[in-house]
Amino acid sequence: MQRRQFLAGSAGLLTAALAPRFALANVPTPFTFDMVPPTGSREEFVKWGVSQRGEDPKFLGERFDRYGALVRNEDLWEDRNKHAFLLTPREEFVLKQNLGRAYDHAFLDIGYGVTISGPHIVGRMTSTIDVKKGEKVLEIGTGSGYQSAYLSHLTYNVYTIEIIKPLAERTRSIYDALIERGYNEFKGITSKNADGYYGWEEAAPFDKIIVTCGIDHIPPPLLQQLKPNGVMVIPVGPPGAQRVLKVVKNQAEDGTITVARSDIYGGRIVSFVPFTKLEGDVIKGTHNE
Numbered sequence: 001m002q003r004r005q006f007l008a009g010s011a012g013l014l015t016a017a018l019a020p021r022f023a024l025a026n027v028p029t030p031f032t033f034d035m036v037p038p039t040g041s042r043e044e045f046v047k048w049g050v051s052q053r054g055e056d057p058k059f060l061g062e063r064f065d066r067y068g069a070l071v072r073n074e075d076l077w078e079d080r081n082k083h084a085f086l087l088t089p090r091e092e093f094v095l096k097q098n099l100g101r102a103y104d105h106a107f108l109d110i111g112y113g114v115t116i117s118g119p120h121i122v123g124r125m126t127s128t129i130d131v132k133k134g135e136k137v138l139e140i141g142t143g144s145g146y147q148s149a150y151l152s153h154l155t156y157n158v159y160t161i162e163i164i165k166p167l168a169e170r171t172r173s174i175y176d177a178l179i180e181r182g183y184n185e186f187k188g189i190t191s192k193n194a195d196g197y198y199g200w201e202e203a204a205p206f207d208k209i210i211v212t213c214g215i216d217h218i219p220p221p222l223l224q225q226l227k228p229n230g231v232m233v234i235p236v237g238p239p240g241a242q243r244v245l246k247v248v249k250n251q252a253e254d255g256t257i258t259v260a261r262s263d264i265y266g267g268r269i270v271s272f273v274p275f276t277k278l279e280g281d282v283i284k285g286t287h288n289e
């Protein structure tokens with residue numbers, strides 16, 4: 001349905017300002033869920049990435065270096081998550097002027113007053129929800145598209161919502177251009193422009209939900225759309241000072257639902273862009289209570 005929803009004619013102009021796109025040839029070896037990039041050495045990984053994925057050796061090397069830092073920092077927990085990180089070309093999702101910083105330990109401006117989250121946060125939040133192949137995952141806050149691109153290496157069932165319409169369109173056009181180049185894994189991403197506070201009723205329930213904007217409470221519709229025993233990760237707290245919570249919706253044998261919360265950073269404050277609100281067609285204020 002909303003797969004490849006935004007084939008907007010104007011999107012090409014927007015993407016032109018965006019990225020490197022040297023490797024315009026088709027991806028030599030299409031993605032499969034049993035694809036395992038080599039992790040023995042930087043040299044081996046770069047050689048593999050050039051021959052199998054047709055990617056730029058400079059970015060492959062930087063990706064491998066950042067991967068090493070994420071592993072040392074315990075932001076990547078399982079092999080599947082490690083491989084997904086290594087398979088996701090972050091350089092395709094940053095603005096052209098930030099290409100030199102694509103693999104920095106930092107969030108970066110993506111226009112429209114919002115950011116692409118830093119790789120360590122993306123790695124830890126994704127590890128927390130531990131997505132398995134076939135699971136249905138909802139992301140609130142598509143932004144650059146990097147998070148959902150990463151998720152698409154873990155399951156073929158990714159739904160993502162972005163509130164800023166031109167950003168949602170721009171990101172959809174990036175996915176579509178990458179699909180044209182042979183990144184068939186991005187066909188697993190269904191996107192729409194909407195206010196994510198209300199989730200995605202028609203696609204619910206979800207095994208996992210990942211929220212990438214900060215709010216002072218857990219949106220009841222998201223909790224409701226999470227399957228029993230499902231897991232959500234969400235930054236909760238006052239503006240600019242959230243704690244990133246893992247929320248597990250437990251269902252006992254008698255059907256009773258309880259919610260368990262834990263802090264994935266042991267209490268450390270992390271700052272996220274606000275969880276804004278759509279009134280009609282206009283973004284107005286936030287969903288904070």
Ligand SMILES: C[S@@+](CC[C@H](N)C(=O)[O-])C[C@H]1O[C@@H](n2cnc3c(N)ncnc32)[C@H](O)[C@@H]1O
Pocket residue numbers: 114115116117140141142143144145146147148161162163164167194195196197212213272273274275276277278
């Ligand atoms: C940290 S940024 C983007 C992170 C993103 N996951 C990525 O990989 O680039 C958070 C995003 O949430 C979006 N957002 C904020 N409030 C929202 C809402 N109510 N519904 C959907 N998206 C929202 C922002 O516009 C922004 O693009």
